[in-house]
Amino acid sequence: MAIAIAVVALLVATVLFHILSPWQLTPLASNWGAIDGIINLTFWVTGLVLIAVNLFMAWCIVRYRYNKDRRARYEPEDKKLEAWLIGLSTLGIAALLAPGLVVWNNIVHAPEDAHEVEVVGSQWHWYFRYPGEDGVLGRSDPALISDANPLGIDPDDPAAWDDIIVTTPRGYLPVDRPVKLNLRSRDVLHNFKIANFRVKMDMVPGQVSHFWLTPTRMGEYDLICAQLCGIGHFAMRGSVRVVEEGDYQAWLAQQPTFGELQSREAPDLAAGERHYTNCIACHGNEGQGNRMLNSPAIAGMEAWYTKRQLEYFRNGARGAHEDDEYGRQMVPFANLVSDPQTERDLAAYIEQLAPVTVASTVEGNPARGERLYRTCGACHGRDGQGLHGTNAPRLAGLDDWYQKRQLEHFKSGVRGGHPDDLYGPQMRDMSKIIVNDDAMRNVLAYINTLTGHEQDRAQPELAGRNN
């Protein structure tokens, strides 16, 4: 009897938990209410079976409890009962699966009037491509992927030149317009998932998978990767903002086209050198840095990273936090170089300065640091050389006192916490694996031993195709 009561009590608790649980579906923001319908149907079918089976079990425990006058009979065959059981389970399972087939069929067949957008997954970032004025996405080929052409777009296809390339993990979609999403991957399996849209889909290297939806609700939605895709998987986050058509067009107009990116003039190093005179006072005439002025060595810093930081100093994503007294010093100087051509020239000049050997100021155990650095190396490169593919800068040749300050700032949110900071949040998550001062000293002591000479070995599939 006690067991029967326990079974029923457990059943009641389970059902109540389902109804009262704080973990419910996020608000629906697409036309795929049908998915919610299927989820509900699944809950109803499995829920009714759960209730029936448990009540039956409790009833059996009471009805057939031990009685010394009763003898059990062995009855292995009961055709009628079996027919009933098979019939009912068939119905239940068909009810579970059949509507899914219909909905799936809808999800992968975009309506005629859907516009196309491409999303590309990469360890551990998202890229977007919009078709431009002709409404057609140009051809792409993974073999064409390079630093200057991160999505491997085919320059020989005239339809590609007006394609709009978004390299930040933040895309836009217009509200109430059906969109067909074409999904690609640059490296391994990823999965495009926005919980509010309800649908998700794998991104398979070498293939284009697709589905469609109509965003129905304005707002910004978290985009996550739902496929365990390597060490930084959890940091692979982005967002999609659903806005009015007008805001969408205005945003698109601000993004560069593939043609613009390809035809940019080569940077002018002499002009870069002239602009660099503004920086010498703090960063030194050879970019060697100056500890007294808290200014790090920047010689050899990758141009893409320098440009990103200067932009962050200007738009407040870096250096605006009230506790960022050193970052704040950079803001006026970043403002000096807001012209895109000036910034390109200057960044190119800094990149070709020979990296300096920095003096080590921390004492730690490099052997221990090496273990911890294996995780860092997945993004920053095994030799600390920096990997453009993962958007993580060079660490070799960067002063340890400066790195320590940055890591502490990432941990406390002084850096990487601003809503306009698109790459810092990843490093914020990662800084938390440095659990204490010892770990900090050890990993920095190890980074001090790195030369940064090694080429992009952590991503051979990208490096091999650069030429």
Ligand SMILES: [Cu+2]
């Ligand atoms: Cu992923």
